[in-house]
Amino acid sequence: MKIADICFSYGEKIILNHFSLELPDEGITALAGPSGCGKTTLLRILGGLETPRSGMLDTPPAHRTAFLFQENRLLPGFPAAEQIRLVLPRGDDPLPWLEAVGLSEEAKTLPGELSGGMQRRVALARCLANGRDTDLFLLDEPFTGIDPGPARSLMDFLRSLNVPALCTAHDAETLELADRIIRLEGPPFAPTATPQSPHSVPPGT
Numbered sequence: 673m674k675i676a677d678i679c680f681s682y683g684e685k686i687i688l689n690h691f692s693l694e695l696p697d698e699g700i701t702a703l704a705g706p707s708g709c710g711k712t713t714l715l716r717i718l719g720g721l722e723t724p725r726s727g728m729l730d731t732p733p734a735h736r737t738a739f740l741f742q743e744n745r746l747l748p749g750f751p752a753a754e755q756i757r758l759v760l761p762r763g764d765d766p767l768p769w770l771e772a773v774g775l776s777e778e779a780k781t782l783p784g785e786l787s788g789g790m791q792r793r794v795a796l797a798r799c800l801a802n803g804r805d806t807d808l809f810l811l812d813e814p815f816t817g818i819d820p821g822p823a824r825s826l827m828d829f830l831r832s833l834n835v836p837a838l839c840t841a842h843d844a845e846t847l848e849l850a851d852r853i854i855r856l857e858g859p860p861f862a863p864t865a866t867p868q869s870p871h872s873v874p875p876g877t
Contacts, residue, residue: 673697673718673735673808678727680717687713688724689860695808699851700830700837702870710859711840712742712812718838719810738803740811744795746783752794753779759802769797772829774822789817796826800833811839820845 674694680687687710695701695718703711716722717729719739746755752775756766770776773793783791796814803809809830815823827849830837841847853868 674730675717675724676728676730678717678724678729680713680722680724682713686860687858688717688727690727691861693854695838696836696852698834698836700827700839700849702847702850702853703838703840703856704842704847704853705856705858706842709856710861711856714856714861715739715810715812715838715840718808735808736803736806737808737810738799738806740796740799740809740814742812742816744783744791746791746795746798748783751780751782752786755783755794756798756801759798766801769801770794772800773797773826787817789819789822792817793822793826800830803835804833806835809835809837809839811837813841814839815841815843815846824849 674692676692678688678691703714705711713722717724719737721739747758750758752770753766756769757764760766767776767779770779773796775790775793775797778786778790778794783794786794792815796811799809799811815826818826823846839846839850841850847853848870850870853870855868
């Protein structure tokens with residue numbers, strides 16, 4: 673998947689200015705950069721939620737993505753297991769997905785009774801369950817509020833699904849767990865960006 677010469681702005685604020693990027697077709701790629709630089713906007717363009725003013729978005733035929741928003745967007749009246757059951761085929765068991773994110777004992781717990789990190793894990797489990805047949809996961813700050821230990825386990829589970837993933841991050845812990853990093857500075861973004869090894873990005877970037 674690649675984008676070429678993309679231009680995008682919110683009003684007069686230019687976010688992408690003739691920006692090009694080719695994404696790896698495997699593993700976990702992190703978009704690194706400070707808050708507000710435009711990482712979320714790039715994810716939304718890749719997910720078809722925003723339309724660039726010009727440029728080319730080259731995706732495979734029948735390309736499918738699953739999007740995790742920065743907000744958890746959990747339904748307040750539904751316990752954790754039901755949040756996931758809603759996106760599964762009828763009859764499928766949501767418990768393996770909760771188990772994968774370390775929340776099997778919270779299956780009957782409502783969102784308001786969960787900590788912020790637990791709510792984030794439910795939202796991530798729902799996204800991954802919804803995208804079980806997808807071509808690309810687009811994850812916006814997927815580990816917000818989650819401690820480094822559970823985040824590492826979640827990253828290992830994500831890898832086990834064998835679906836390429838693109839996630840935004842600005843904390844060193846998450847970047848260290850990724851397979852590669854695309855470093856961004858903006859807005860507007862530089863004309864091109866190239867994947868790097870996590871160890872080539874200075875700590876705290």
